[in-house]
Amino acid sequence: MPAAETLQVLPWYLAGPLIGLFVPVLLLVGNRMFGVSGNLRHVCAAVLPARADFFRYDWRRTGGWNLAFGAGVFLGGVAMALRTPEGSRLALSPDAVASLQALGIRDVTGLVPRELFSWEALLTVRGAVMMIGGGLLIGFGTAYAGGCTSGHAITGLADFQLPSLVAVIGFFAGGLFGTWVLLPLLLGTGV
Amino acid sequence: MTASLTESRPADHSPMSAPDSKPARSSAAGLLVYLGLGTLFGSLLIKAEVVSWFRIQEMFRFQSPHMYLTIVSAIATAAISLQVIRWRGLRTLQGEPIVLPPKVMGSGTRYWAGGTLFGLGWALVGACPAPLFALFGRGFSVFGVVIGSALVGTWLYGVLRPRLTH
Numbered sequence: 048m049p050a051a052e053t054l055q056v057l058p059w060y061l062a063g064p065l066i067g068l069f070v071p072v073l074l075l076v077g078n079r080m081f082g083v084s085g086n087l088r089h090v091c092a093a094v095l096p097a098r099a100d101f102f103r104y105d106w107r108r109t110g111g112w113n114l115a116f117g118a119g120v121f122l123g124g125v126a127m128a129l130r131t132p133e134g135s136r137l138a139l140s141p142d143a144v145a146s147l148q149a150l151g152i153r154d155v156t157g158l159v160p161r162e163l164f165s166w167e168a169l170l171t172v173r174g175a176v177m178m179i180g181g182g183l184l185i186g187f188g189t190a191y192a193g194g195c196t197s198g199h200a201i202t203g204l205a206d207f208q209l210p211s212l213v214a215v216i217g218f219f220a221g222g223l224f225g226t227w228v229l230l231p232l233l234l235g236t237g238v
Numbered sequence: 239m240t241a242s243l244t245e246s247r248p249a250d251h252s253p254m255s256a257p258d259s260k261p262a263r264s265s266a267a268g269l270l271v272y273l274g275l276g277t278l279f280g281s282l283l284i285k286a287e288v289v290s291w292f293r294i295q296e297m298f299r300f301q302s303p304h305m306y307l308t309i310v311s312a313i314a315t316a317a318i319s320l321q322v323i324r325w326r327g328l329r330t331l332q333g334e335p336i337v338l339p340p341k342v343m344g345s346g347t348r349y350w351a352g353g354t355l356f357g358l359g360w361a362l363v364g365a366c367p368a369p370l371f372a373l374f375g376r377g378f379s380v381f382g383v384v385i386g387s388a389l390v391g392t393w394l395y396g397v398l399r400p401r402l403t404h
Contacts, residue, residue: 077272143295184358
């Protein structure tokens with residue numbers, strides 16, 4: 048492994064509470080319920096509304112704030128691109144590095160494994176399944192469940208909503224199956 | 239005493255309703271506030287590395303407490319904040335009462351089935367929706383394809399919704 052700068056991760060005891068504060072701040076600023084996946088619905092409503100009732104609503108009124116927030120998340124990424132050098136290492140646990148290398152991932156630097164998430168990888172069966180298939184599952188699943196990590200796991204659980212607990216158990220069931228069954232299959236075949 | 243802020247009002251999460259249209263359309267200045275908050279949130283997600291495929295793998299493999307502690311402390315902070323809002327009867331800056339629409343359980347199918355499908359995608363991509371936007375901004379341009387696929391997935395749900403169990 049080339050000697051790359053190791054990134055200093057924001058510790059959980061700062062990161063978690065700061066993330067959690069978005070719930071009360073959005074409520075106090077404008078009675079908005081913290082959630083991000085609604086953006087996918089609002090974009091569909093704006094671009095391809097006619098086909099389904101699900102997309103027939105005033106997206107500017109109900110989704111305008113959410114689209115602005117989502118655009119901000121993108122801008123946050125842009126801002127950080129200027130600050131984090133490419134190729135830096137995360138301070139991952141040695142166990143995780145060993146497991147991922149055993150799966151055949153050679154480069155464990157950067158935020159995402161470049162050998163799996165690149166335009167070249169998209170042209171492989173494995174890359175297409177992971178990026179296009181994974182994206183479809185994220186979009187379909189969050190719309191069906193009515194929320195994602197922010198809406199259900201953080202907002203919903205913090206408000207003691209039982210449906211959100213069911214959804215979060217689903218998130219983890221799917222995530223564990225994907226991690227322990229699907230990914231080893233995909234990474235092992237080398238297609 | 240239940241801690242929920244919920245009231246009986248049309249819910250975003252009831253299967254047949256459009257998103258809850260609470261306040262009026264945001265003004266341009268209001269949108270800028272949300273844009274700024276989103277920018278902070280996106281930066282925070284990257285700085286905490288929760289946008290990282292590696293960190294998500296570490297979490298689902300139970301090889302580091304980082305993600306769990308981050309998520310649990312986020313939930314705890316949000317829960318305590320909601321209690322404070324409720325106990326003090328805090329209102330929005332515009333003076334409206336604060337309301338969180340309840341999620342309707344129904345048969346529960348949409349939550350476990352939709353949740354599981356999303357979880358599969360989360361493990362493959364290593365990112366949920368907000369991290370997708372942050373990574374795209376961070377310069378991982380191929381994540382634009384993932385976002386495009388997610389839009390198609392949501393659109394498919396909208397089209398198929400009348401035939402799905404909720």
